Amino acid sequence: CELTDSLSADSGIGDVDDLPVPQQIRISNITCDSFKISWDIPDSRGRERITHYFIDLNKKENEKENKFKHKEIPTKLVAKAVPLPMTVRGHWFLSPRTEYTVSVQTAAKQPDGDYAVSPWSEIIEFCTADYSAVHLNQLLQKAEAIAGRMLPFTVFYRNQQKEYFQQARDAQCRRMLPSVKDNSGSHGSPISGKLQGVFFSCNTEFNTGKPPQDSPYGPYRFQIQADVLFNQNTNVYFGDFYCMYTSYHYVILVLAPAGSDGDAFCSGRLPALDRANNFFLRCSEESDGSLSFRHAQDVILEVIYTEPVDLSLGTVEKISGQQLLSQSTVNAKKDPSCKICNISVGR
Numbered sequence: 001c002e003l004t005d006s007l008s009a010d011s012g013i014g015d016v017d018d019l020p021v022p023q024q025i026r027i028s029n030i031t032c033d034s035f036k037i038s039w040d041i042p043d044s045r046g047r048e049r050i051t052h053y054f055i056d057l058n059k060k061e062n063e064k065e066n067k068f069k070h071k072e073i074p075t076k077l078v079a080k081a082v083p084l085p086m087t088v089r090g091h092w093f094l095s096p097r098t099e100y101t102v103s104v105q106t107a108a109k110q111p112d113g114d115y116a117v118s119p120w121s122e123i124i125e126f127c128t129a130d131y132s133a134v135h136l137n138q139l140l141q142k143a144e145a146i147a148g149r150m151l152p153f154t155v156f157y158r159n160q161q162k163e164y165f166q167q168a169r170d171a172q173c174r175r176m177l178p179s180v181k182d183n184s185g186s187h188g189s190p191i192s193g194k195l196q197g198v199f200f201s202c203n204t205e206f207n208t209g210k211p212p213q214d215s216p217y218g219p220y221r222f223q224i225q226a227d228v229l230f231n232q233n234t235n236v237y238f239g240d241f242y243c244m245y246t247s248y249h250y251v252i253l254v255l256a257p258a259g260s261d262g263d264a265f266c267s268g269r270l271p272a273l274d275r276a277n278n279f280f281l282r283c284s285e286e287s288d289g290s291l292s293f294r295h296a297q298d299v300i301l302e303v304i305y306t307e308p309v310d311l312s313l314g315t316v317e318k319i320s321g322q323q324l325l326s327q328s329t330v331n332a333k334k335d336p337s338c339k340i341c342n343i344s345v346g347r
Helices: 133-144 162-170 261-266
Strands: 005-008 013-016 023-028 034-040 052-059 075-080 086-089 099-109 115-117 124-127 150-153 155-160 196-200 220-225 234-242 250-257 281-285 291-296 300-305 315-318
Touching: 023 099, 023 124, 034 099, 052 086, 052 115, 133 234, 155 162, 155 196, 162 220, 234 261, 250 261
Parallel strands: 013 115, 250 300
Antiparallel strands: 005 075, 023 034, 034 086, 052 075, 052 099, 099 115, 099 124, 150 291, 155 220, 196 300, 220 315, 234 250, 281 291
């Protein structure tokens, strides 16, 4: 049963009664915005008097416990004493990939509307899950709605400080190695803190058709022909859609060579895109056998390539523009109030 009610702080809560205390709290079927909860009531004394369950849920970082204390909290969850396990969904607007604590007490509603309650159970900790495929597809549809027309491009590029490329050159492998994606973007994206890759950009300036001369990541730029990373052997996945309290939006795509570890990670976790026919990044074969490439005009694409990239396959040059540090997305937080890039579950 998923029927729940709110308990006002003005509602009467009687002194602790001889009602049985829930034991062996169990959490199961965890998603990004719901979970199932069950427990045992080994003491039969008072069991027949139970009419409701009170459930207290807090984010783990909250050190102050928000129990049922008169006038101190506006609302708490009250559930009728239905068969267990009971599904808890949406009442607290649960956030994905967030640690929570939960405890339970039994209650008996009195004729005057007050409640007699048991002591609180033990406190259990659990963590909500990443976005599911259903949620990611909702996010994908929102991104598709604003992607705009497609513009041609010929190179992927990566900006960094001079030291980054120098260290890569000095290393024996002379490659840019994959690193774990940070926690920027949607909190529920399955790639954050898990997927390894090398970040690239491909957006071009409308008036020149070339990469912009400004960058938030560094004054040195590695450029590589698009077909080296993106070709008929490359699978494309949608990873995220977000903004950072600004008018422009970011879309994260993953390019994974077929059969690679990155491809195995993305398959089943992320929505796969048709490389020749999607709203963000296209690779099309021309009549002469050559490949042409296009990117969406109205979003900023962040492309993660899941394999190491040899520096000898491209060039490193200093750009003439400025470092726009305000546009950096490193560990950037998504705007939870944006109606364009948020879905109905947690942020």
